[in-house]
Amino acid sequence: MKCAVDIESRDVEEMYINIDPIQAGGRLTADAMKAAISFGDGYSVCDNCRSPFRLDYIQKPPIAQFHADLAAWLNMDAARVVPGARRGFQAVASTYVGKGDPVIVTALAHYTEFMAVEEAGGIPLEIPKDTANHITPDAAAEKIEAVIREFSRTPPLLFIDHVDYQFGNVHDVAGIAKVAHQYDIPVLVNGAYTVGIMPVDGKMLGADFVVGSGHKSMAAPAPSGVLATTEEHAGRVFRTTQAKGDVTGRTFGLKEVEMMGCTLMGVTVVGMMASFPHVRERVQHWETEVAHSQAVVDALLSIEGTKVLSDYPRQHTLTRIDTRESFDAVAQQHKKRGYFLSGELKKRGITGVIPGSTKVWKFNTFGLTEKQIRHVGESVVGIARENGLNIL
Amino acid sequence: MSKRAVDAVFQALFILSDLRFLLRETAPQHDLDEAQRERAATSLEKVKRQIAILEEEMVR
Numbered sequence: 410m411k412c413a414v415d416i417e418s419r420d421v422e423e424m425y426i427n428i429d430p431i432q433a434g435g436r437l438t439a440d441a442m443k444a445a446i447s448f449g450d451g452y453s454v455c456d457n458c459r460s461p462f463r464l465d466y467i468q469k470p471p472i473a474q475f476h477a478d479l480a481a482w483l484n485m486d487a488a489r490v491v492p493g494a495r496r497g498f499q500a501v502a503s504t505y506v507g508k509g510d511p512v513i514v515t516a517l518a519h520y521t522e523f524m525a526v527e528e529a530g531g532i533p534l535e536i537p538k539d540t541a542n543h544i545t546p547d548a549a550a551e552k553i554e555a556v557i558r559e560f561s562r563t564p565p566l567l568f569i570d571h572v573d574y575q576f577g578n579v580h581d582v583a584g585i586a587k588v589a590h591q592y593d594i595p596v597l598v599n600g601a602y603t604v605g606i607m608p609v610d611g612k613m614l615g616a617d618f619v620v621g622s623g624h625k626s627m628a629a630p631a632p633s634g635v636l637a638t639t640e641e642h643a644g645r646v647f648r649t650t651q652a653k654g655d656v657t658g659r660t661f662g663l664k665e666v667e668m669m670g671c672t673l674m675g676v677t678v679v680g681m682m683a684s685f686p687h688v689r690e691r692v693q694h695w696e697t698e699v700a701h702s703q704a705v706v707d708a709l710l711s712i713e714g715t716k717v718l719s720d721y722p723r724q725h726t727l728t729r730i731d732t733r734e735s736f737d738a739v740a741q742q743h744k745k746r747g748y749f750l751s752g753e754l755k756k757r758g759i760t761g762v763i764p765g766s767t768k769v770w771k772f773n774t775f776g777l778t779e780k781q782i783r784h785v786g787e788s789v790v791g792i793a794r795e796n797g798l799n800i801l
Numbered sequence: 802m803s804k805r806a807v808d809a810v811f812q813a814l815f816i817l818s819d820l821r822f823l824l825r826e827t828a829p830q831h832d833l834d835e836a837q838r839e840r841a842a843t844s845l846e847k848v849k850r851q852i853a854i855l856e857e858e859m860v861r
Binding site for chain 2: 422423424425426436438439442443446447757758759778781784
């Protein structure tokens with residue numbers, strides 16, 4: 410079925426259980442779908458924009474209140490919606506990083522953090538991960554010392570992923586922030602895999618900036634996200650324009666430079682807002698989500714030869730699994746080669762595993778029902794059994 | 802007629818969104834339990850009412 414000329418309708422979420430690692434937390438709520446129907450037009454939230462003309466001042470729909478609620482929910486002092494977490498990184502890097510500045514990232518940092526630093530003219534330098542795939546406060550301290558020795562200056566910013574995208578491991582952000590603050594380095598917490606799916610308290614983490622992704626973890630349309638900060642930093646990162654036209658003499662009021670004036674002007678912000686009550690509620694059930702994740706991991710681990718590369722027991726719904734000695738061994742002999750696994754999963758109504766992957770792959774169980782979790786677990790075991798693998 | 806018809810279009814789309822969500826919750830077998838079937842039936846009744854309004858307002 411086509412939804413427009415040459416565009417097939419997307420019914421992946423209706424037809425399958427989707428365990429794609431990046432898509433799970435961004436699935437819309439029913440309310441966000443309704444908001445998308447209502448606010449699909451380009452500048453749809455601007456009907457009631459009144460002086461001073463800025464997105465975060467709009468009262469109807471209640472975007473101003475949403476901004477205040479977002480900040481409070483993250484236990485931060487100020488928040489802005491942004492077009493994706495990456496634009497949050499960019500706003501902060503553009504404000505704090507100068508040409509040639511060393512900036513601390515990690516060996517598990519998302520590529521967009523590197524790009525934000527690069528665009529600002531900085532030099533990204535990674536805190537190495539340990540053998541358990543963790544970024545530790547000790548490693549952060551060692552890296553900061555080494556960077557100061559090499560550059561003879563203190564890095565203006567440190568990025569740390571609350572949960573990394575490679576393993577879905579939870580890192581000691583509070584410990585790392587404590588170290589960074591001993592050197593007066595502001596800390597940006599990348600909460601793309603936490604804000605909206607598990608409880609996040611910015612102050613408790615010691616964050617100077619918390620960045621979240623609407624489309625990855627807040628059940629919102631893309632591109633959307635949030636940048637929250639403290640009173641100390643808000644004036645700087647959310648500074649207003651001083652620009653003046655030399656011919657016209659025009660000035661631009663309270664527009665914020667890093668936000669390029671306004672950010673999410675339609676379906677994105679209203680979708681975030683519509684999902685927000687559900688998101689606020691669902692983070693309270695994080696333990697159930699983790700238990701679901703654990704159940705699927707345990708089903709996989711019951712297949713002889715399978716290993717989990719993420720922390721075990723699981724503390725998150727994103728997991729990296731190693732099936733080189735189980736499903737990949739089957740793939741070597743199978744007529745469909747590596748495609749057999751995604752094919753077999755699809756036959757059972759499960760999608761989201763990259764076709765061809767049988768070695769090391771990731772999946773995310775966030776948001777699935779108990780019944781769906783059971784189906785995924787039984788399916789992987791069933792596929793293994795049908796292909797001659799031992800079940801422990 | 803216009804406001805009533807517009808409201809009915811939105812209402813119908815919103816109710817259909819609830820049904821869409823139900824299909825997501827029950828994928829891939831869509832084997833609905835009793836409570837889910839009841840939800841579906843209620844939604845379908847509501848959609849029919851909105852369609853009836855649209856027929857009254859736009860077709861007759």
